[in-house]
Amino acid sequence: MSEPLLSVEDLWVRFPTRNGVVEAVRGISFSVGRERVGIVGESGSGKSMTGRSILRLIRSPGQMEAKHITFKGQNLLDLSERQMRGIRGHRISMVMQDPKFSLNPVMTIGKQIVEVLRLHAKVSRKQAIVSALEMLEAVQIRDPERVFNAYPHELSGGMGQRVMIAMMLITDPELLIADEPTSALDVTVQMRVLAIMDKLVQERGMGLIFVSHDLNLVSSFCDRIIIMYAGRIVETCLAKDLHKATHPYTRGLLNALPRLDAPAERLDALQREESWKQERSVAAHG
Amino acid sequence: MADVAVTERVDASSKPADLAVSIDKLNVYFGEGDDRFQAVKNFTLNVPRGASVGIVGESGSGKSTVLRAVTGLLADWDGAINIDGEPVGSNRTKAFYRKIQMVFQDPYASLHPRHTIDRVLSEPLRLHGIPDVNERVLKALDDVGLGESFRFRYPHQLSGGQRQRVAVARALMLEPEILLLDEPTSALDVSVQAEILNLFTDLRERHNLTYIMVSHDLAVVAHMCEEVAVMSQGHMMELLSVEDLREGKSSNAYTQELIRASEGYDEQFFDD
Numbered sequence: 001m002s003e004p005l006l007s008v009e010d011l012w013v014r015f016p017t018r019n020g021v022v023e024a025v026r027g028i029s030f031s032v033g034r035e036r037v038g039i040v041g042e043s044g045s046g047k048s049m050t051g052r053s054i055l056r057l058i059r060s061p062g063q064m065e066a067k068h069i070t071f072k073g074q075n076l077l078d079l080s081e082r083q084m085r086g087i088r089g090h091r092i093s094m095v096m097q098d099p100k101f102s103l104n105p106v107m108t109i110g111k112q113i114v115e116v117l118r119l120h121a122k123v124s125r126k127q128a129i130v131s132a133l134e135m136l137e138a139v140q141i142r143d144p145e146r147v148f149n150a151y152p153h154e155l156s157g158g159m160g161q162r163v164m165i166a167m168m169l170i171t172d173p174e175l176l177i178a179d180e181p182t183s184a185l186d187v188t189v190q191m192r193v194l195a196i197m198d199k200l201v202q203e204r205g206m207g208l209i210f211v212s213h214d215l216n217l218v219s220s221f222c223d224r225i226i227i228m229y230a231g232r233i234v235e236t237c238l239a240k241d242l243h244k245a246t247h248p249y250t251r252g253l254l255n256a257l258p259r260l261d262a263p264a265e266r267l268d269a270l271q272r273e274e275s276w277k278q279e280r281s282v283a284a285h286g
Numbered sequence: 287m288a289d290v291a292v293t294e295r296v297d298a299s300s301k302p303a304d305l306a307v308s309i310d311k312l313n314v315y316f317g318e319g320d321d322r323f324q325a326v327k328n329f330t331l332n333v334p335r336g337a338s339v340g341i342v343g344e345s346g347s348g349k350s351t352v353l354r355a356v357t358g359l360l361a362d363w364d365g366a367i368n369i370d371g372e373p374v375g376s377n378r379t380k381a382f383y384r385k386i387q388m389v390f391q392d393p394y395a396s397l398h399p400r401h402t403i404d405r406v407l408s409e410p411l412r413l414h415g416i417p418d419v420n421e422r423v424l425k426a427l428d429d430v431g432l433g434e435s436f437r438f439r440y441p442h443q444l445s446g447g448q449r450q451r452v453a454v455a456r457a458l459m460l461e462p463e464i465l466l467l468d469e470p471t472s473a474l475d476v477s478v479q480a481e482i483l484n485l486f487t488d489l490r491e492r493h494n495l496t497y498i499m500v501s502h503d504l505a506v507v508a509h510m511c512e513e514v515a516v517m518s519q520g521h522m523m524e525l526l527s528v529e530d531l532r533e534g535k536s537s538n539a540y541t542q543e544l545i546r547a548s549e550g551y552d553e554q555f556f557d558d
Contacts, residue, residue, distance in 0.1 A: 042475040043446075157345070186344035186502070187547035191555045198553065213475065220550030256480035258509035260532055260548060266484050267509070270477035 004286060005175055005207040006054065006092075007031035009067035013049045013231075016061055024049045024062075026231035030284035032175065036201055036208045038218035038239065041228035042253075047211045050228070051177045054209075055088050072174070090120040093168035097180040099160030103152040109136075110148035113167050120171045135166040139196050158189035165196060175207040176200075183212070194221055215242070215253055226284045227253075230277045236284035249276055305371065306464050306496040307333040307356070307386075312365035314348070314355045325351045327520040329365075331498075335463070338490065338497040340507035342544065343517035349500045352517075353466045356498075357388045369464070380414055387457035391469035393449035397441040403427075403452055404437045410459045426455040429492075430485060447478035454485065458493070467499040471506060483509060504548040508532055516541045 013025035025046040030037075041047040053064045056076060069076045071092065079087070088094075096102045104112055113132040117123060123131070129148075136144035139162040152160060161181060168176060178197065182190040198221070201208050212218050218225055219242040227235045227250050235247040245251060252270035314326035326348040333339045341349040355363045358378040367374045369385055390396040397406055407423045416422070427436060430451040441449055450470065457465055467486070471479040483506065489495060501507045507514055508528050516523045516538065524538045534545050546552065 042477065188344070188543060191547050191551065194551050195553070195556060198551075215476070216550045220552070253476055256477045258480075258483065258503075258505040260505045260508050260545070263528075263532065264509070266487060267480035269481045269484060 003073075004031035004033045005072060007068070007070045007285070008054065009069075011050065011053060011064065011066040011069070013046065013053055013058055013062060013064045016063075023231055025053065025064075026281065028228075028231075028233050028281045028284075030226055030233065030236075031286055032207045032209055033286050034201070034205045034207050035224060035286065036198075036210060036222040038210045038212060038222035038225045039228060040212055040215055040218050040225060040253075042213060044230075045228040046231040047213075047228050048179050051094065051179050051209060051211045054177060055092060055094060056084055057088075057094075086120075089116060089168070089173075090171045091173055092175045092177065093171065093173040094177040094179065095161075095164050095168050095181045098184055099152070099155075099157065099164045102164055103160065105152050107151075108148070109150055109152065109155070109163050113148075113163075113170060116167050117170050131170060132166075135170045136163070139163075139166045139169075140192060141166075158185050158193070161185060161189075161193055162196070165193065169200060172204070173206065175209070177209045177211070179211045180213070181210075182217075183214070190217075215257065224284075224286065232277075232279065232281040233284050234276060234279065234282065236282055248273070304335045305332050305368070306335040306337070307331070307498065308366075308368040308371075309352070309356065310366040310368070312352065312355060312363060312367065314351050314360060314363040316362070325520055326355065326363075329517075329520075329522055331515055331522070331525070333464075333496060333498060335496055336494055337513070338499065338511045340511035340514040341498065341500045341517060342502065342504055342507050342514055344502065344544075346519070347517040348520040349517050350468050353388065353468050353498065353500055357386065357466055358382070383410075383462075384414065384460045385462055386464040386466065387460065387462040388466040388468065389450075389453050389457050389470045392473050393446055393453050394441075394473070396453055397449055399441055402438050402440055403444075406441075406452060406456055407459055410456065414460060416460070422459065426459055429458060429489070430455045431481075445478075446474050447481060450474060450478075450482055451485065454482075454489070458489070461493070463494075464496045464498070467497060469501055470499070472501065472503065479506070486510060504531065504544060516544065 009029045010027050011025055012027055015022045015024060039047045039050060052058055054069060058064045066077060110132055114128040117128045117131060133144045133148060136147055141147050141159065141162055155163065182193050185193060197208060200206050210218060210222055219239045222239045225237055225239050225242060226233055229249050235245055235250050237245055255268040256270050258267060309329060309331045312326055312329040313324060316323045316325055329352055341352060343349045354360045356367055361376060369382065374382060404423060407426055408419045411419050411422060424434060427434060432448060432451050471482050474482060490497060499507060499510050508531055512528055513525060514528060514531050515525050518540050523540050524536060526536055530536060536542055
């Protein structure tokens, strides 16, 4: 494989609390090329923190530490806060779970997209409006003009999420981090949003980190899967080989899912073992 | 006198099954005047005693609204709702709530943050003037797999799965026959979901419960129920058996789409 787009080495995220330090991410290493990488885990596994720390978005008092986070040969940890702003939203974008909390409620959709574009690229207002409308069309919004002039509360959840994706993609990022981008959506809308991201990866050669709790979805959508538990990577595999996963945690997750094609009297409850927390993190390089 | 006896017998035999819940031509509305919106349209569903029936559909399809109308959380409805053969009116009686209880989706929002588990569980008993509060609370905790040690904790001291167990225990305090389950596991991790679904299976057997379960997850409904109603935009599209659902035997285009979408990402989904 060619030089990866992003490579992360020995990443730690810690939160000091009254009862001692909580380690949300504990020494993980992975890399992402021009492919779709899924990070799966249950709540508290550190998957979202991993996504956020790539963009150095861990708020104080949280602390992050890594040997390096290299994006196209540049160590993001060496950049100033100002230089980081040139990366965020421009070369690496992030889509969050809920459009309701990520869009400005008192600003029209169009204005918000134009603002993003003009912050990162030298374009005229007129041209920015044209690109914004084009982008809305690209994410399959039927009536781009109406949406352009609408406020966030006038849109449905699925529409809002597509707007978010349009906003994140208008700067033509090389890497997109999507944190549970479809879990608030209905299945058919979810399918549409995934199809849009899929197309972008294939046509623009964008890298995608897809953070999700949904094993089925990730295994059908991504190329490679990273499975996290208690801040570590317990296993990594090609998406198509997920059913051959060997780690007891991954097996437990798979068996805990009710299946439409295989009826079962009872579901297997996952028996967690203390040793999983102590195991060394697996390096997930492509 | 003989005539009466005959009519009674005819009545009894003309009832094909012992229905725990029967909903007939239910319409539910929101808002008033020009803003009046009909969320459920002409919905009919019969649930035999001891059965478990699922309602699936996308958000806004009216599936939760049906449950909320049955349980009396929404007032603006017409049509007929019968529980145990008895019609329910606009005001629900105490006796009604001893027959039917509901478990909600979000265990973080459905428990009072400043009430202990003990208070949450004993409140329905006090409201209904039921004695032996102490024993009943302990029994309920045991029933849902939580120990005595949880009794005087607050909701924030519990995990999501433990909270949902408390919500289930609360629903069972009055020993109802029917449980309405509104997306009871969709806020939980898959491993916790498995535990809660197993709990529902055990409780149903132990207490001979009747379930109506609303979910957007076809696999969860198929696991829990024998029959599934598919809803879209307030209408019931189809009522089909779980076997047919599992085998994809549905003539309804919308049901087909739901089944296909539940199988994961599919590149060709929009091609045909």
